Amino acid sequence: MDHQVVVAGAGPAGLWLAGELRRAGITVAVVEARTERDTRSRALTVHPRTIETFASRGVHEPFVREGIPLPGGHFGALESRLDFRRLPSPFPHTLALPQERTEALLEQQARDLGADILRGRTVTGFTEGAGHVAVHLTGPHGPRTLRAAYLVGCDGTRSTVRAAAGIDFPGTPSTVFGWLADVRLDRPPAPGYSRFAPEGALMAVPLPGGFHRLVGIAPRDLTSTWPGEPTWEELRENVITLAGTDFGMRDPLWLSRYGNATRLAARYRKGRVLLAGDAAHQHFPAGGVGMNVGIQDAANLGWKLAATLDGRAPETLLDTYHAERHPVGADLTETSRAQVALMTAFTPEGLSLRGLLARLITTSPDLNDRLAAQVSSLAVHYPPDDPHAHPLVGTRAPDLALGGTSLFALLRVDRHLLLDFTPGGRLGALARPGLHARTCTPDRSPKDWAGVRAALVRPDGHLAWAGTHDDDTALADSLTAALSVTHRAGAGPLRSATPPPTP
Template identity: 40%
Template sequence: MHTTVAIIGAGPTGLLLAGDLARAGIPVTVFERRSGVSNLTRAFGVHARTLELLDARDLADGLVDGGARVERLRLFDRIRLDLTRLPSRYPFLLITPQYRVEDALTGRAEAAGARIERGATLTGLRQDADRVVLDFGDRTVTADWVIGADGVDSTVRRSLGLPFPGRAVLTSIMLADVRLATPPEDVLAVNAVGDAFAMVAPFGDGWYRIFAWDRRRQVTDDVPVTLDEMRDVTRRVHGTDFGITEARWLSRFHSDERQAPRYRTGRVFLAGDAAHVHSPAGGQGMNTGLQDAANLSWKLAATIHGWAPAGLLDTYETERHPVGRLVLRSSGALIRLAMIRSAPARWLRNAFGAALLALPPVVRRATGVISGVGIGYPGAPRAADVTLRGGGRLYEALRSGRHVLLTPQPLPGYGERLLVAAPEADTTEAVLVRPDGYVAWRGPAAQAAAAVTRLLGQVAHPAPR
């Protein structure tokens, strides 16, 4: 069997990549070791920037309709971040389980023609200048390109011989899906008391996920979690156990802070948890992986179709590796602040945090990093959504999968690589927006045609007479 692109892993990262590539007309196969689809999930939060990227794929509104919004994100004690002033169509954190995101992405990928093979366990790979050979037990598959989106224990990364330096930041983290007699008043109940923390989030179907850690009981991942253990740590953190009555699933795991030194080796890429993992603080994991996918997909499609400028694929690593490092540092700082043990140190943390969050520039930076809205690339800032003349929005135009040129002047004659639209607001400026929603070029409208030719290698064809 041969496929143009093989994606290892059918989590959110791999599924978004599969949908984007298939919509670009590229044969793509996703290989997933799990035989079935599971509703067991660790991720619950979808941040504003991720919702914008899902909006560009016509998936955001459906997820928002079935989820719950958190407008003020509680970090610890009384320290909260107000998300309502984010410069985004989605000024909130959406609470929705990861499997709903996966369901939406799976439907999109399969509708576009992506093939998903479940029960396929990769055992190793090798590559030369022309192709990659993947081993799946007693059969082999060849591919022109491979993306490893197969998680923290990535077989793709190990097969490349890439290290994964870092360390465990938290051990003996407990997860439980439970029913509650008295649910929390807040959509997302989260707090830390120095020797423990607990987060309670709704599935939306009467079940709740509790995510907890207890410094007093540090055991290996294989030690079973009990309901009494969950009740005890939840009461210590929140003052109540919310009337935990029953559990359908209990588990224990550990959380690492690690990052691969490279995201590309030849024809093979890493994305999501295969490339970087970090503490659960701030809910960054799934979001960072989805943003990896949005960055890589259009660049790989352009390369396969033969119009990418030299070095475009290398910019995946140069743009996304620093973002992964930033997320490791910010989530690591949050979890360490939450784990402060002594009462005087916690008082200082709270007083200092409250003072900082009274400063608008600090608030903008903090909410921008956590939500992703404030993260851009060198020379390529995030493109804000704008209304278009005649109706519609920029991120609706991005659903075409093409670059979008916002220009007040008509620019006819461009084909499949570019969609031209006029912003509703009066301006003399033109903006070329990449398919992933970042600005490729900004300048006088009179220079737009030259910029498009330079960046996309596409020359306008004369308009028919």
């Protein structure tokens, strides 16, 4: 085979997946039709869970260094913003960072790790055979075919891979069109500025390099007819109508229009073909969650592909990708539709509803925390098949302090992490390839970890198992059952947990 995996699309999801596969030693080619990165940056927001994901591979610092930290986000452009500072994360904020820079950083990491990035080539289709998939390309030197074990479509909402696989993409067309402009402002508003009135909605977000992004919707944009790309004069008029000033806007980098078409792939896997990112879900870009959910798709899929290809896990492990991520996509599309309803509530009744919800967010910390955790992906939970599993199973593991290091620092894409809190590390005899054991005592544990004597953390940072048995034999039996789902039986000593390599 030419590569073990071919990824179609060099957007954030495809590039993070390529990096994950290379960290696990899997050969990968990324095929991208564009010869250069798109300098326009539709995605702007990097959410806390995505920063955590980068931190779990030791590559978060460039993003933190370049991005502008913002203490919260919005839900439906309500006047009361969500306070992310209350989130249980070492990164309780978002980062304002243009997608072009996110892609540049992820591409450089993937290249440094040995991924082949094939720009100027387009996937035209594929042929699935026994034990492989032949991916057909076209490019400057004519047609070419790459043979791989798996093909992953990260090629956007108009995915060629999804169409060639015959995977349905049901949903609803656009009935609302928003606009955006990346501009310089001589008189910028305060960070977090938003305005909502019967005349429309307007938000302003600071960007690196002295620019701002202006995003808005006008009542006339509630239409199923494409209104065309926005003009400079139209956008300036919209801003003045809502804000009473144009903030001294000049030097536009990008003007764009987008809609609320909402679709979700019927299947995330079909044989040797899988989907991730915008190829799997399309929605209105409310709250800047789309790119982040795509990166989390890749985080879920990367270790599963690596474990399957290395023979460390049964092939059926790949079926859990759809089982876990499709519900996340369904929640994403439902939440986006709900936010569209709030963002287009220009009637007196709609304005009253917005006012009520804004007051509730301000006066009900639990509501703030729940919405913030949902928007940031910290609340994502993969329900276990076992109804008797510990409530922690499937949740994101926090960055526990573990005697001079932390949980995120110990995570690796090519192996699970066993946190053994028993005296003397009594579970160390349960050897499996692809498993690190760390005998430790947390410096401080969250309340819901009380009584946990050992925990098995997946490479994507979600808990695969948590044991509370007082009897060591019962504890070991419970762990063995959990390992049988993600690991083939095999001999070999447990390896000591070490910090992950960096590109």
